[in-house]
Amino acid sequence: MADAADLKPLPLDGLHRRLGARMVPFAGYAMPIQYEGIIAEHNWTRERAGLFDVSHMGQLLVAGPGPEAVAAWLESIAPGDFKALLPHRVRYSLLLADDGGILDDLMVTNTGKSFYLVVNGATKAADIAHMMARLPDGLSLHHMDDHALLALQGPAAVTVMRRFDLTPETTDQPAFADLKFMAGARWLWNGIKLGITRSGYTGEDGYEISVPNAHAETLAQALLAHAEVKPIGLGARDSLRLEAGLPLYGHDLTPQITPVEADLAFAISKRRKADGGFPGAQRILDQLFNGAPRRRVGLAVAGRLPAREGATVWHGDVQVGIVTSGGFAPSLNAPIAMAMVETPLAGDGTALEIDVRGRRIAATVVPMPFRQKNYVREGQQG
Amino acid sequence: MSRLYTQEHEWIDVAGDTATVGITDYAQGQLGDVVFVDLPEAGTTVAKGGEAAVVESVKAASDVYAPVSGTVIEANPALVEDPALVNNAPEGDGWFFRLTLSDPAELDGLMDKAAYDAFVASL
CATH class of the missing domain: 2.40.30.110 (Aminomethyltransferase beta-barrel domains)
Known part of the structure; x- marks a missing residue:
């Protein structure tokens, strides 16, 4: 266990402690493992809505001369069809080593201008180094470490979120009420810029919300003010994702495991299966067609x-x-x-x-x- | 009958040369929701400080140690049906097992309630 003094606090550290969380070391941060108890929190999320602080995860923005250039580069490090990813749509993907092993799993959103990535907390430093070493001239990678990430998950998440007065940032994005699963965009709430995707990792409907650190507690308190919402710790997040069959990086996914072995072949887009051109393609496509x-x-x-x-x-x-x-x-x-x-x-x-x-x-x-x-x-x- | 405590957060009620063993309220709070208890069978010999049972919470498996050496007489059958007794009544109906002491002198090193409460307060 890491020395408590070495742990970095999350932007909501004070709020977690005031809410009675038991804090544990995770991915180099002090994080809430539970508040009232894992089973109660798990069931609350399945029945109503749970608020998770996932600010330990890495939020990255890859920009360039246009989304096409970024999509082309992303296709050199991951097996998704990012050229066909429409603006404001989200894809689950995999960061692959040259031998086809999985370096991380991640969510990729086409913002219309650039690509927004969410990577795992424990791997974010290595991911950034891996990407920077491969980033061509003309593209930039920004680590949004001045942003927190909250997840609101559960059947009541939509009802709660639609009570918020959200103003679209641009005219070409979906209205919040029309935001579909695996889609996202940016909205203004009380003058605060929020990046919201309808996604998550609990098997429930819900949202992940990127918010500037300075406003994270304001947003968290506003969400917790709704009767359907309770704070949920990492313990229930793990039991929820396990029931949903969602793999956890560092456990079910490692550099020694390929996407086919991980039963994540769906993350290799149809065009990429035909054309290859991603790290480890030869090995992965051989496993895909001939078995792993x-x-x-x-x-x-x-x-x-x-x-x-x-x-x-x-x-x-x-x-x-x-x-x-x-x-x-x-x-x-x-x-x-x-x-x-x-x-x-x-x-x-x-x-x-x-x-x-x-x-x-x-x-x-x-x-x-x-x-x-x-x-x-x-x-x-x- | 007197109740004694260990630094591993077990309690032991001693009556003559037999004793009942469980884990403290502090311990169950640290473990969280208990979903299974792996208990020793009658006749098992346990050594002071040795592994005697395993508590499975939602998040992890944790060893429970024997506060003293002895031979297990019976494990609590109620924990098989209702492991949550460990959370709800850790120092009562949620007891783990009863044993026959092999060396009552081993009790000398254990804490009384006041000493244990002070120990927990120092954590």
């Missing part, structure tokens, strides 16, 4: 004993995998896990066992998400 040796799967764990990261996965007397993250799923009232398993045993319904402290626990490969996501997709009401 192992795959990230979901495991339903029998009984009540949680299987945690690092527990070995067995088929008879043969070790066939390892748990990459696991725990207790409050919405399912049962333990679940993600594991990297040899492909022949990665099919849905395969019966496996997990070694937990020398005890063999039955586990079954199941489709993810473990719990149906409540995203409101285009064409749906909302």
